Each structure stands twice: as structure tokens, then as C-alpha cells.
Amino acid sequence: MSVSLINTEIKPFKATAFHGGKFVEVSDASVKGKWSVFFFYPADFTFVCPTELGDLADNYAEFQKLGVEIYGVSTDTHFTHKAWHDTSETIGKIQYPLIGDPTGTITRNFGVMIEEAGLAERGTFVVDPQGKIQIIEINAGGIGRNAEELLRKVKAAQYVASHPGEVCPAKWQEGAATLAPSLDLVGKI
Secondary structure (H helix, E strand, O other), X not given: OOOOOOOOEOOOOEEEEEEOOEEEEEEHHHHOOOEEEEEEOOOOOOOHHHHHHHHHHHHHHHHHHOOXXXXXXXXXXXXXXXHHHHHOHHHHOOOOOEEEOOOOHHHHHOOOEEOOOOEEOEXXXXXXXXXXXXXXXXXXXXXXXXXXXXXXXXXHHHHHHHOOOOEOOOOOOOOOOOEOOOHHHOOOO
């Protein structure tokens, strides 16, 4: 039986990331106070992963405008992240931190470890400033994710968080109408 991580607080962790040409420490405490996306992927130097990470890099400025930090996470080391960054044109454009999780602690904390392979599933987690998980998406290994769709979901999560009593309907886009659930709406949607 699977237990949902929605609305649960992220578990404590400490890790080293490659970010801005340096190795930096990242922890659960350092991500609190802002919106974050933990973007798990199986491995550096692979095929689908660089397309996803490059897509995020192309949309990173939009996430930053929303006050959102992206954290790419795999079970590779931070040294491997640097080597990939230095040798791949696609990965070289990444400006967000790439966290090394060689022990698998963070990957297991988020429930996306493929134990027999020692690799992460394609898991995406949107975490609010209180450190609580608001969105979870997990794809099979061969199915890449879409940064623009993730951006739409983050905007919806931020809207709902700042507008108590309102919800965002299917396909909601920024500026579109929301709903205020009430007895009057029952059976009318």
C-alpha cells in the first residue's frame, strides 16, 4: 500500500550540489521559505534526462520570476554532475542546482528510488515555502516531462496557497477564472 506524500513535510537531508560552477551544500532547511521543485531523474549521461533538464533550463527564468528554485536530483555524485555540465552543451546551460544523492537518502525520502537499480524514478515534487509537498508527478523511465506544464501547475499551487477558499479547475491558466467550492456549485459543474 502506498502512502501519499501530499501535504507532508519533506524529510531532513543534507547534500552537495553543483551550482554556479561550485559545489554547495543544500539541506531541507535551506529550501524552506520559498517554493521549490525537486526534479528527480535516473542518471547523468543518459538520453531522456538531458532533454528534460534542458527544457527546465530553457524555462528557468520563468520559475525564478515566481520565486521558485529548481533542484535536479539523481543518485550520481556532485562530481559527476560537474563533469556532465562541463561536457554537454545542453547540461552546460543549466543554472539551477544539481544535487548529488549517491547514498539515495533524498531519493528514498521522496519515495522514488528504484532499489534494484540504485536509480531515481522520474519524479517531480513541488514543495511550498513551509516545506510541504503540494504536487507529485511520477513518470515511467521512457516518458519525459514538460517544463511548461510544470510551470502551469506551480502557478496553480501558488494561486491556491494565496487565495484560501478558491480552487483551480482543469487546464487552469494564470488569469483564468477559479472556483469557490460551495453547496450552490454541487451538481452544476
